[in-house]
Amino acid sequence: MSQSAAKPAKKIQAIRGMNDLLPSESARWQYFEAKVRALMTRYGFDEIRTPIVEQTALFARSIGEVTDIVEKEMYTFDDRNGDSLTLRPEGTASCVRAAMEHGLLHNQTQRLWYQGPMFRHERPQKGRYRQFHQVGVETYGFDGPDIDAEVILLSARLWQELGLAEHVTLELNSLGSSEARSAYRDTLVAYFEQHRDVLDEDSKRRLTTNPLRILDSKNPAMAEMLDGAPQLMDHLDAESREHFEQLKAMLDAAGIKYVVNPRLVRGLDYYSRTVFEWTTTALGSQGTVCAGGRYDGLVEQLGGKPTPAVGFALGIERLILLLETLELFPDEALGGCDVYLVPMDASTTATALTLAEQLRDALPELRLQLHCGGGSFKSRMKKADKSGAPYALLLGEDEQQAQQVTLKFLRDDREQQRVTQLELAATLRQLLDVSPTR
Ligand code: ATP
Ligand code: MG
DSSP states (O other): OOOOOOOOOOOOOOOOTOOOOOOHHHHHHHHHHHHHHHHHHTTTTTEEOOOOOOEEHHHHHOOOOTTIIIIIIOOEEEEETEEEEEEESSHHHHHHHHHHHHHTTSSSSSEEEEEEEEEOOOOOOOBOOOOEEEEEEESOOOOSSHHHHHHHHHHHHHHHHHHHHHEEEEEEEEEOOOOHHHHHHHHHHHHHHHHHHGGEEEEEEEHHHHHGGGGGOOOGHHHHHHHTTTGGGEEEEEEEEHHHHHHHHHHTTTTOEEEOOOTTTOOOTTOOOOEEEEEESTTOOOOEEEEEOOOOTTTHTTOOOOOEEEEEEEHHHHHHHHHHHTTTOOGGOOOOOOEEEEESGGGHHHHHHOOOOHHHHHOTOEEEEOOOOOOHHHHHHHHHTTEEEEEEEEEHHHHHHHEEEEESSSSOOOOOEEGGGGHHHHHHHHHOOOOOOO
8 A cells, every 4th residue: 555645535526417406596496486386276286296217118108209308318227127217307207107007087187286306318508407397287188278278377377476477478389180290291291301401410310200390490591491381380170270269369368478389399299289388588598498288199198098188397497597587586585584593602592592482483484593503702793694684683691681682783774772582572573574473
């Protein structure tokens, strides 16, 4: 062994594209998650939680073998039994699997929602990660356009509540029935064949696998050719056309603005009829914050009885980024606490602990941090300041004797004052406008 000091071990880092959520950010996520949860309850949606890992075949069979996700983005591995497993790249397939497995689709309708991490091996960049998080909504057993409108209204209310309504646009399209789509597919392929010289490599490959996806290309060199492409909207079957007209009428009646985008096709194979995306121009090229549509064929495709279905998923990271960019987070979403309570001597610590508990009993919404760990007067005050609290309560021997505390205003230029311990809860309630115990 060498005499020299051991080389420090190389630090292990997180996997590229997979982020830690730091304490300084988590309050924002909690704010958003609380909004979502409350909203789902108000619309009568129940939460479903499924495992993060599923059999690979579930995704291959649902999302489609020739989609970007299945072809190149999945985290797939053999477990110790040699079974091929995949970290879920999205939530719909798992949701259908679970609903079928537990008989939730049998003679009943369902309105479900979920939230959690998804995994896709993409090139990490702003708004695009390898572990990201989605909130999703899935409904089963409704074939009319009313439920399409209902889930769109739910999403619209979420934007409203987050202050985002003016910053997002609803894009809408109909993919028609699978029969209409395959007839259109032939027309489209014929058109693309005529313009083969303009197609990029990716599109040439898709010509045989998934030609509709070519419409979604962002390649400017193909823009003009794509503008002239035959439109699915002109090839819809009568029922799908009627469904789409009714949906638009319902959205009009509800005052929801939308743009019909005939080139909106979505990257997953299971959609039929309605598809929609909420987009923003504030996030550069990662502009889709929420996407979904109808997937009437998927349950049957996975071995169940034909069951109409509509859902959407929204990317939480992109939404948080958008709220940050537009500075739409309210103060309460920035974390911190209301009150920092400081025992000034070892002899007042026990009283401070009790007082803190009494305040938490009286004001359940109060965010109170108790100073722990001693230190000099200066360091205690520094910590009080760092806590972000607008108020500090100081408990020295003097105060203890008099059954009082000193109330210090950390953010206002205001004289500190003595408050009796008995009146403290009432004083804080007034200052902070928090509600007392019922
Ligand atoms: P994109 O066109 O941006 O790749 P997508 O069509 O692959 O999106 P969906 O599978 O429909 O997206 O997922 C719904 C939402 O989830 C997207 O609109 C986006 O907000 C979010 N999302 C998808 N992939 C990622 C990712 N790799 N990182 C962060 N968010 C993502
Ligand atoms: Mg994608």
